[in-house]
Each structure stands twice: as C-alpha cells, then as structure tokens.
Amino acid sequence: MGNIDLLLKNEFENLPLDFWDFKESTTRDLTHGLHYYPATMVYPISQNILKIVNKHVDIKTLMDPFMGSGTVLVEGMLDNVSQIYGTDLNPLAVLMSKVKTTILSEEQLSIIEEFKKKLKSIEEKSNQVADDFDNYIKNDLNLDITAKTGWGDSADKYINDYFKNKNRKFNYQSFSNLGFWFTPRVIILLQTIKNQIKQVTDLNAQNFTLLAFSETVRIVSNTRNGEFKLFRMKAEKVASFMPNVFAEFYKILDRNVAKMQDFIKACSQTKSKVTISFDDTRKLETVPDNSVDLVITSPPYGDSRTTVAYGQFSRLSLQWLDLDYTTQQEVSNIDKNLLGGKPYTHKEQWSFLQSQTLVATLEKIAEKDMFRADDVFSFYVDLDKCLYSITKKMTKNSYQFWVVGNRTVKLEKLLTDKIIEEMSVKYGLKHLFSFNRKIINKVMPSVNSPTNEVGARVKTMTAETVVVLKKE
Numbered sequence: 001m002g003n004i005d006l007l008l009k010n011e012f013e014n015l016p017l018d019f020w021d022f023k024e025s026t027t028r029d030l031t032h033g034l035h036y037y038p039a040t041m042v043y044p045i046s047q048n049i050l051k052i053v054n055k056h057v058d059i060k061t062l063m064d065p066f067m068g069s070g071t072v073l074v075e076g077m078l079d080n081v082s083q084i085y086g087t088d089l090n091p092l093a094v095l096m097s098k099v100k101t102t103i104l105s106e107e108q109l110s111i112i113e114e115f116k117k118k119l120k121s122i123e124e125k126s127n128q129v130a131d132d133f134d135n136y137i138k139n140d141l142n143l144d145i146t147a148k149t150g151w152g153d154s155a156d157k158y159i160n161d162y163f164k165n166k167n168r169k170f171n172y173q174s175f176s177n178l179g180f181w182f183t184p185r186v187i188i189l190l191q192t193i194k195n196q197i198k199q200v201t202d203l204n205a206q207n208f209t210l211l212a213f214s215e216t217v218r219i220v221s222n223t224r225n226g227e228f229k230l231f232r233m234k235a236e237k238v239a240s241f242m243p244n245v246f247a248e249f250y251k252i253l254d255r256n257v258a259k260m261q262d263f264i265k266a267c268s269q270t271k272s273k274v275t276i277s278f279d280d281t282r283k284l285e286t287v288p289d290n291s292v293d294l295v296i297t298s299p300p301y302g303d304s305r306t307t308v309a310y311g312q313f314s315r316l317s318l319q320w321l322d323l324d325y326t327t328q329q330e331v332s333n334i335d336k337n338l339l340g341g342k343p344y345t346h347k348e349q350w351s352f353l354q355s356q357t358l359v360a361t362l363e364k365i366a367e368k369d370m371f372r373a374d375d376v377f378s379f380y381v382d383l384d385k386c387l388y389s390i391t392k393k394m395t396k397n398s399y400q401f402w403v404v405g406n407r408t409v410k411l412e413k414l415l416t417d418k419i420i421e422e423m424s425v426k427y428g429l430k431h432l433f434s435f436n437r438k439i440i441n442k443v444m445p446s447v448n449s450p451t452n453e454v455g456a457r458v459k460t461m462t463a464e465t466v467v468v469l470k471k472e
C-alpha cells in the first residue's frame with residue numbers, strides 16, 4: 001500500500017465508531033431539499049469523504065455514476081471540485097440533478113418571480129374552469145371518479161368532449177390511466193400550471209419551475225402518501241380528495257427559491273463545471289476515459305422490483321413532464337432498464353463474475369428458489385458491468401468509494417460489499433479498506449417480505465458499508 005493509501009486508511013479507520021451515523025443531520029439543506037427521491041445518500045457522507053480525501057490528494061474530477069437526486073454532485077460543487085460528472089438512467093434524476101447543480105442568476109430568479117405573478121393572475125379563473133369541469137363529470141355525467149373504467153381509463157375522452165362542446169381549446173398531456181391517478185379538478189389545474197411553465201423561455205428558470213411542478217404532481221395525485229411504490233388511495237378518499245393545487249405548487253416553489261438562494265451564497269467561490277447525462281452506467285458513454293480522480297456513489301441495493309422502485313416513484317411526474325430526452329414508453333419501463341431489471345438464466349455461469357461469496361450465497365438461495373437466485377444473479381451481472389465501465393473512466397491511482405447496503409433474499413444475506421471487493425480484482429482494482437455506518441435517516445423501506453409470504457417481515461438493512469477501491 002502506498003503512503004497516501006496508508007494515510008487515508010489510518011484517517012478513516014481512526015474516526016469515532018459513530019462518526020458516519022449522522023443522527024442529527026438534516027438531509028434537506030440547500031438544493032439537497034428541492035425534491036424527494038427514494039434512498040438518497042445523506043450528504044454528510046460525501047461531504048466528509050471529499051474533505052478527508054482532499055487533504056491528501058488533489059481531486060480535480062469527481063463522478064457519481066448513480067447520481068439519483070444529485071447529492072454527491074451538490075457536495076462536489078460546495079467543495080469546488082473543477083469537473084463533476086453525474087449519470088443516471090432515470091430521467092427524473094437527470095432533471096433533479098440538473099436543477100440542483102445549476103446556480104441561478106439574479107435575472108433568472110426575477111423571471112421565476114414574474115412567472116409566479118402571472119400564474120397568480122389566472123388562478124381564480126382557472127379554479128372556476130376546474131370546478132365547472134368537476135361538476136360536469138360528477139353531476140352532469142354522473143361518473144364515478146374512483147372507477148378504474150370510465151373516468152379511470154378514459155379521462156382524455158371526457159376532457160376532449162367537454163372542451164369541444166364549449167368551443168375551447170385545452171392542450172393537455174394524456175397518458176394511460178390518467179383519470180385513475182388524478183381527479184378531474186386536479187388534471188385541469190396541473191395542466192394550467194404546466195402550460196404557463198412552458199411559456200418561460202429561459203431554460204434554467206423553466207427547469208427550476210418544472211421540478212417544483214413535479215413535486216406537486218406527486219402530492220396532488222391519488223397515490224397514497226409516503227409510499228414510493230404506486231398504490232392508489234382508497235376509493236372513498238379519492239372521492240373526497242380536494243387538494244389546493246395552486247397553493248401546493250406555490251409552497252414548493254417558494255421553498256425551493258429560498259433553498260436556491262442559500263445555495264447561491266454557499267457557492268460564491270465555486271467554479272465547478274458540472275456535466276449531467278442520461279446514461280447507462282453499464283456503458284457510461286458520456287464520460288471520457290481515464291479522466292476521473294474520485295468516485296463517490298451508492299448503487300441500487302438490488303433490482304427495482306424487489307427493492308426500491310425508482311421508476312414507479314418517478315412515473316407520474318415524468319408522464320406529466322414529457323421531457324424531451326425520454327419517451328412515454330421509456331418512462332413506463334424505467335424499472336426494467338435499471339440494474340437487474342432483466343432476468344438472466346445461466347446457472348453454469350455464476351462463477352464468471354469471480355466472486356466466491358456471490359456463488360456461495362446464490363447456491364443457498366437456489367436450494368430454496370432457483371428463480372430468485374437467477375434474479376439476484378442478473379443484478380450482479382449488471383453491477384459487474386458498471387464496475388468495468390466506471391474503472392475505465394478512472395485515472396491511474398484514483399479512488400472509488402462505494403456506499404452499499406447488504407440486503408437479505410430468502411433469508412440469505414447478500415454481502416454486496418464483499419462481492420464488489422471480489423469482483424473488482426479482475427479490473428485491476430485494489431481493495432484498500434471498508435468502513436460501516438448505521439442507517440438512521442435514510443428514507444427507505446426497512447422491512448419487507450423477502451420470502452413473499454403474506455405477513456412475514458424481515459429486517460433487510462440496518463447498516464451500510466463503504467468500500468474503498470483504488471485503480472493502480
């Protein structure tokens with residue numbers, strides 16, 4: 001181990017045992033708090049890694065290849081790292097990270113203020129239109145707005161008929177089951193706000209308001225509060241659900257403007273260049289080879305279907321946003337495209353990832369359920385591809401900090417930290433050390449039913465491990 005490696009190892013290993021727990025930390029300061037996202041990394045993790053590594057090595061380029069909501073990138077900017085790369089295959093993560101890392105000018109903040117004034121000036125009239133339409137659907141047509149068919153699957157037909165009969169044009173974003181997820185009033189009001197946002201010509205100001213809109217979509221939809229997966233509220237709750245769409249939007253927009261103002265101050269010395277791409281980490285085509293000094297990242301814990309469903313969390317927002325770098329079809333398939341989303345069925349190749357720990361665990365899972373074992377394997381095949389492509393982007397003597405959670409499948413613990421350590425050897429990576437942290441603040445399901453038996457709940461994750469690798 002070289003001198004710097006030893007210094008780093010000593011420094012990290014001599015920290016107090018609870019150093020990484022961050023019990024009291026908020027996760028929502030500055031632009032970190034602009035939008036919710038599942039399983040975010042609490043920012044003091046990357047903040048402290050950057051602080052410590054920077055004492056010993058001059059970090060010019062930082063990358064988070066699973067950037068999610070952009071936590072690491074924001075911390076990179078606060079640390080004034082010259083070049084920062086972030087990639088993700090969830091288009092909502094791309095928008096979020098872009099907005100969180102774009103320092104707005106005074107002029108752009110004024111544009112947002114003007115936009116808000118304009119919106120306020122049409123609020124009363126828009127509420128009237130929404131109420132009239134609501135009345136038409138519920139009373140004139142006598143439709144059950146909680147039904148899966150009728151309003152649930154044909155809302156677009158009713159909206160078109162209504163405005164055609166009134167000789168009015170109403171541009172709106174339709175997608176399948178629109179009415180199942182949104183009440184008549186809410187659709188009209190959301191679309192009114194979105195149409196105004198589209199008239200904001202400054203792209204950064206427009207993206208900033210779009211992100212506040214995205215958070216609003218989630219809150220005013222018929223989804224159950226506090227869940228990342230797409231479950232609808234009970235019918236009786238949908239029937240009486242009357243969110244104040246404009247008020248919710250202003251609340252989020254004002255909160256976000258205040259957070260952006262704090263961020264602008266905190267970044268007064270920042271000269272970072274941030275490059276954000278919608279890219280697959282198995283390929284990483286948007287990042288130049290041999291260019292990155294430091295990676296700080298937290299990959300998914302497993303496939304979206306059985307762990308955190310990033311695609312489901314983002315779907316309604318993305319269907320409304322209709323971003324130009326993704327299609328409605330891609331939006332419906334996000335979870336299938338993320339790591340482990342596609343099944344892989346070649347047992348004889350379990351050993352080709354060169355991780356004994358993985359093979360041993362897969363064999364135990366296979367004794368109980370062969371299908372689940374293959375499922376798990378497909379995730380690690382993908383993770384291995386990421387290790388390869390990430391390492392290709394790294395400079396000689398660069399460091400990778402992987403923040404991973406060890407989950408349980410069929411009551412067998414998958415030691416992802418150990419598996420990464422073993423898989424990385426074939427790519428010329430050296431494992432320097434690992435350290436643990438207790439999960440205290442992380443917003444994610446702490447229990448699920450890995451045996452798929454109704455009512456069986458097993459704790460899946462209480463700690464994370466940070467694995468430190470070096471490209472030599």
Ligand SMILES: C[S@@+](CC[C@H](N)C(=O)[O-])C[C@H]1O[C@@H](n2cnc3c(N)ncnc32)[C@H](O)[C@@H]1O
Pocket residue numbers: 037038039040041042065066067068069070071072087088089090093279280281282297298299300301310337338339
């Ligand atoms: C644990 S989250 C990262 C959270 C992030 N550290 C934060 O603080 O918000 C993992 C991310 O990996 C992304 N992801 C999964 N598979 C991917 C792939 N093949 N390419 C790029 N990103 C992927 C997911 O969309 C998700 O945003």
